[in-house]
Amino acid sequence: MRHSVLLLGLAALGIVSLAGCSSDRTPGATATQFGNTIQCKKPEGNRAPLELKAGEVRRSYDLCFQPEKAAYEGRPIKIIWGQTAPLGPVIADLSKDASGKPTLQVTGGRNTFQMTTQAPGTERIAFNFSTSGLDATSGAARDVVDTSTDFKGDLVVPPLRGLGYTDARGRGTDAGYESSQGSYATGGEQFEKGTEESRARKVGKGEMTLSIESINSETGEIAGTFKSTQDSGLAIVPGELEVEGRFIGTFKPKKTS
Known part of the structure; x- marks a missing residue:
């Protein structure tokens, strides 16, 4: 009898232990909700403007784009893959054009990746989210880049x-x-x-706007938000894809050989 009571007690203790060790994740929770996603680094701006001299080129080897929301033909769609990993590192140059306007040009790095999306009641569809060939210019000639600076320009969307x-x-x-x-x-x-x-194999086109929200003049760090409008890159689902999110990169003076 005593053995039976002991066995029942051990069994009850085991059930309680298993319940205590169960996952605290709720059904349908995403990695983003629990902080397990790979994120772009956090900005550390000091609000001082970044001086940009004529003829100077600043290069970033760590420019990072973090998609946060997307829409297809104006209809919101859920990002299945793309929100859990950023696009980068992207290589980009910051300089002034012949008219004195600050320009940001993507020159290399991992500047395109496949992003899987899904609209309610539809199957999952993969698109190429791209910053390839981005050539964005500020609206006016300036000697500094600060939080009032916006860049806008065209980009290329490679075939999926x-x-x-x-x-x-x-x-x-x-x-x-x-x-x-x-x-x-x-x-x-x-x-x-x-x-x-x-x-x-059609190469598509797109347009991106970058709005600066944070500057660190000591490190050359620039961060803010982006909005991209591009071709879907798909033959059977042609249309316009919109992606919005955040970006950050450190632009240091390019060394001349």
Whole structure:
């Protein structure tokens, strides 16, 4: 009898222990809500303007873009992948153009990545979020960059699929089959759409606005918000993709050889 009571007590203790060790994550919680996401670093501005001399080039090797919300054709969509990891490090130059206007140009680095989104009641769709080729200029000639400075310019959106891409049926442009209908008795609309998407190589265009909110004149750090409007880059879902979020980068004088 005593053994039975002891076993029951141990079993109850085990149940309590397991309950205490269970995850505190609520169903459907995202990594962002629990602080497990990879974020761009926090700004450490001192509010003093950053001087920009004529002929001087400041380069950033750590420019970081953090998408926070997106919309497709004006309709809000949820970011499934892209909010949990920033775009970067992007290489960019800060200088003055011939008219004395501050300019920000993306010259390299990881300046494009695939961002998966989903609208309510629809399937998940991947887009290329891009800062490639961004050439943004301030609205007026200035000798400093401060929190009243905005940059605006055009960018390039590379095709979502690489040259060697083939879809699930082996169709592609530079690899795979010319046609692979599989179980379809005839081509049909679904087959044609799949073929069109697997062979899409169109380079899209976009526009981005950068609004400065924080400056650190000692380190060259610049941070703020961005808004990007770009082509979707998809043949079967053509349209306009809008992405908004935050950016930060440290621009130091470029060393001349």
